[in-house]
Amino acid sequence: MVIISENMVTRMVDLRSDTVTKPTETMRAAMAAAEVDDDIAGHDPTALLFETEMAKIMGKEAGLFVPSGTMGNLISVLVHCEVRGSEIILGDDSHIHIYENGGISTIGGVHPRTVKNNEDGTMDLDKIEAAIRNPSYDLYPTTRLICLENSQANCGGRCLSPEYTDKVGEIAKKHGLKLHIDGARIFNAGVVGNALGVPVQRLVQAADSVSVCMSKGLGAPVGSVIVGSKSFIAKARVVRKTLGGGMRQVGILCAAAMVALKEGVPKLEIDHKNAKIFAAKKPKHTRHYVVVAPELNPDVPMPTRADMSLAFLHEMR
Numbered sequence: 001m002v003i004i005s006e007n008m009v010t011r012m013v014d015l016r017s018d019t020v021t022k023p024t025e026t027m028r029a030a031m032a033a034a035e036v037d038d039d040i041a042g043h044d045p046t047a048l049l050f051e052t053e054m055a056k057i058m059g060k061e062a063g064l065f066v067p068s069g070t071m072g073n074l075i076s077v078l079v080h081c082e083v084r085g086s087e088i089i090l091g092d093d094s095h096i097h098i099y100e101n102g103g104i105s106t107i108g109g110v111h112p113r114t115v116k117n118n119e120d121g122t123m124d125l126d127k128i129e130a131a132i133r134n135p136s137y138d139l140y141p142t143t144r145l146i147c148l149e150n151s152q153a154n155c156g157g158r159c160l161s162p163e164y165t166d167k168v169g170e171i172a173k174k175h176g177l178k179l180h181i182d183g184a185r186i187f188n189a190g191v192v193g194n195a196l197g198v199p200v201q202r203l204v205q206a207a208d209s210v211s212v213c214m215s216k217g218l219g220a221p222v223g224s225v226i227v228g229s230k231s232f233i234a235k236a237r238v239v240r241k242t243l244g245g246g247m248r249q250v251g252i253l254c255a256a257a258m259v260a261l262k263e264g265v266p267k268l269e270i271d272h273k274n275a276k277i278f279a280a281k282k283p284k285h286t287r288h289y290v291v292v293a294p295e296l297n298p299d300v301p302m303p304t305r306a307d308m309s310l311a312f313l314h315e316m317r
């Protein structure tokens, strides 16, 4: 927690994490008023509306609401790696690799092949390509997927540029692989992108699937959405049910997520500005922590609240 005193008014700013949020009044009202039906039967109108809106924003054909970012990533990996013994290439500092209980292996029988994350969140393109297994050797697992994370949380919330993501997408295509983006905080990357005239869907254009969290810095109490092609989402729906992530009158949660989208996303820009001011002032009574600016362009450094929180947590470990 950080105490800020301005003109004798003391405010508490909770920087433990950008997940430490409370639903706003508007959000609670939207939840109370949400029109709902059974979503496992595919009839919940609010869920359908939210999923369609998210797919549109991300430039993909379809979307699916899921309980968490962890489940969004797991479902995506399982859909892309239907055959046991599949291998995925991912950053050694990625959330999927470090913080998701190894679910891709324990639940999916998927083998992780890590490539070092550079400080800027990227993995070297030649290292990614070198990590792809030669399919003619039957000793090897079969590479099926490359995963990126944008923004890359453990690298201080660094944003991946669309050009970099495109290049990874080209490698994936060349080798018949899929590309998944853990976009838990893609809207934070979107703020940086907007400043450069890059819409958020451009950041994920090369991806076959993206998972986006509504409960990170946007204020929704629960939920993530995965987006991709219609056939990907049809399979994802089945896997979601298998994992116990199918929910009945889920429109109540989607109504909150919709408010997070409409009200929370525009506020991220303010968060970025505040974080920048905060980073520059380095308040006296807090631990010293390093804020790494996410950037598509090194001339536009904009640390986010998420980055600060993550950096702070890192210091506390």
Ligand SMILES: Cc1ncc(COP(=O)(O)O)c(C=O)c1O
Pocket (backbone or CB within 6 Å): 067, 068, 069, 070, 071, 073, 095, 096, 149, 153, 182, 184, 185, 213, 215, 224
């Ligand atoms: C980059 C990233 N991906 C995925 C997740 C998982 O999200 P959840 O906590 O909703 O499972 C997180 C959580 O903090 C995250 O930071």
